[in-house]
Amino acid sequence: MRNKKTFGDKRGQVTIFIILAIVIVAAIVLFFTLTDSGKKITKNLISGSEIDVRQELSSCISDNDKIKESINKVLLQGGTLEPKFYYAYQGNNIEYLCHTSSYYQTCYMQKPLVVNYVEDEMQKAIEPEIKGCVQALQASLTSKGYSLSNRNYNIDVNLVSENIKVDVDYDLTITKESSQRFEGFEVKIPSKSYELVSLSTSILNYEARYGDSDPLQYMILYPGTKVEKYKQGEGSTIYILTDRKTDEKFQFAVRSLAWPPGYGVAE
Amino acid sequence: MKKEMKIKKRNLILIVLALFFSLALMINFGFVSAQTATGSTGIGSAASVSSVSYCCERTTDGAFCQNAPLSQCDSSYKSTPTACESTSFCQKGTCYDSDEGLCMENVPEEACKQANGQWSGGAPDEIPQCSLGCCVIGQEAAFTTLQRCKKLTADFGLITDWRNDIGDEVSCIALATAEEVGACVYESEFVTTCKFGTRSECDSSKINGLTNSSSVTFYDNYLCTNPEFNTNCEKTTQTICLDDKQAVYFVDSCGNPANIYDASRINDEQYWTDVIPREDACNAGGENANSISCGNCNYLEGSFCGEASGSVKPAYGNNICQDINCYDTSNGKDYKNGESWCYWDAGKEDSDAVGSRAFRHVCFMGEETVEPCADYRQETCVQDDIDEFSQAGCVVNRWQDCILQNKSSDCLNTDQRDCQWLPVLTNGKVDSKGLLQQGLSSINSVAGGLLGGLIGSKTKDNENADGNWRCVPTIAPGLQFWDATASDQCNLASQSCLVKYEKKLVGKSRKCVENCDCLDSLKETEFNLMCTNYGDCGNDKNYVGKYTAEGIEVSVNKVGKEEAQSQRKPAEPGGSQTFGGSGGSEFSTPDGQGGRTSASSGGNSGGAGTQGTQPAPSG
16 A cells, blocks of 8 residues: 555656656747747747858948948048049048039039939948958868859849948849759948938038038037038039937038128139 | 330420420320230120130040040040030930939939930929829828838838829928827737837738737837736836937837936836827926936937037936037137037138138038038128028029129119229229228228228219229129239229329429329338239238238330330249138148149149239339
């Protein structure tokens, strides 16, 4: 009787252990299937190479000093990589975004879709570096024994709130023991370019309509942005928009409602 | 200015006098004249000096609609020998960017088309896509177009809320601040959690990690740390600065902002339960700059949320109301955030020293920035104090039509122009009272405005018909002395003075009988005053105080000879390259194209259009 009871106790204990085991396993399964963090771990375990590929390309682009330099160069030159119609100011050739060669006239807008224009110029500026990153990725994967199949290399740069979004349209398939396909990569480079360029459109419209604008009013509306305006002797005005947190700058030139020295003359 | 003294000598030997044999009369005419004819140059004629230029639809360097020589026009685009404003292909219109929802003004059609925009030949007000409304984006608002609103709200994952019945920006901003805010409670990963925001943001479709079966509930005017919600969001001792807010806020363990930082209420349960408006928070309306216990910053009073640095540390967290006023500025004074003031590098508002310029200084976010007004004194800076809050701005110097005014009432009409009514020297008549006033004007200029208003304001209309008075700019414009147009303008100030001599019948001696003081070398100073009132003419100081004494030319001709002498001498550029008064560093340009590189090149310094002085009258 006593033995029987002991045996029964043991069976009970086993049952409890089994139940506990089931609960623990169920909890683990639920954790990995239902929670975000669990899903993330699962995803990492299942497709570790995908994360590597994306992260490798992403870090190559977003941490690339040359890309940052190129972006800054474009922003300091009025959103233009190679300025043709510019005002030389403090070592920078700053593209005119609104200009008239006449006195007493408001300016003609030169880059009417300025956000698109800056996006295109940035794309031109950073394309070689992005290509370099893609080539580095290919070399890295090849060295790890992957065979690669790729096509459709193309990039698209978009200015969005707080970021420069680089879409690398690159159809890549890597094969080792199994195959993985990447239809494209999206990399975000933290930047206030969009905010600065968007603000410039308002200033440009003021210059086009009234021939001037008031930086103080813009700073009151956008305390995070410093707006500087420097009128030059021959009627041009240089605007420098600076994000107070990141210190990013966007410079552009305008010549609108210029006054000649004296009665002025000829143009 | 150029002046030359022409002496006309007429020996009138009268037959009658010859008969009397003992009488002889010689009349000498002293003549102080302009180098070139006065009154030949006006605004219209100045404009007509323009070289023939074309309107290029596009120039070779890629610019649209510029007036330029034909050689600079891109041959694959249109061009015509007229001003662009008169052409159809350079008609200004509005370019609509359908991606960004932005409308740009003054766009030539071709420029818009090449940028893939939609061009309309009118102002944005006339284009339906460009009509503005209030776009509510969470707790913020923007007065913008519908398309722009769609883009902005899409960026934040919000539903577009664009209201075209809101007609102005102020009402729009007010609408945003009136949005309901509160706690959005939901379940995520089997845990009840919370997000603080507006009612519209509290939508299951916009919340990440939402447990499938979870409901989302919005509690207006409550914080996420309300114990009744039983969420995982706990109160903390940390603070946060929000992009769109000026105050320092407590932050909960979920990263949500709570009420304004108030060290005395950190353990107050109620302070972590209800939303307390700013007006009811600690020391509302006060400056609270560098307060270690209260984060109710006041932007208008000069404080704004920022990271604590230096010796001042808040009792909790790392953020504090930073002092954003400006102290010990370039003029040694302190200014509040948002204040602006003028600086004239020649010392005072109506100074027209050669090369001088006005500047507007601005204090904002603790920084002093400097904006130069237009060069060549085409703008000046005006300022006023309202309740000890200084406001300044660059305004256009409307001097251009001063010389065309014949009446003092027209001349002194400040709604139309910025001129002064001064006595001049004509036809040999020298008005000593007038010259005195001229002298006072000059002294006034030097003495910092102590005699302000003496000249001009006390003149009367009965002087209207008096040719001895002339309307001149209050602030004379700057000129490019190396340019021929500068001398044309200076010539407007040239004056002549007819001096008469009487010769006695016997002997060679002669006696000056009329306008004798015109030959007095001291009078040259008085003549010079009119020159300096027309622009950078005559003898004058430049903005760094260097005096040019070769700015006028006096010629004395004998009877009838009128030998105009041209001895124009440009003054040597002088002065330092340091830009007086500019607190910023942007005013010196190494490449010589930006800013004013020297007093001579950019700043028309040194006595533009100056002429040599030859004050020795001969008779």
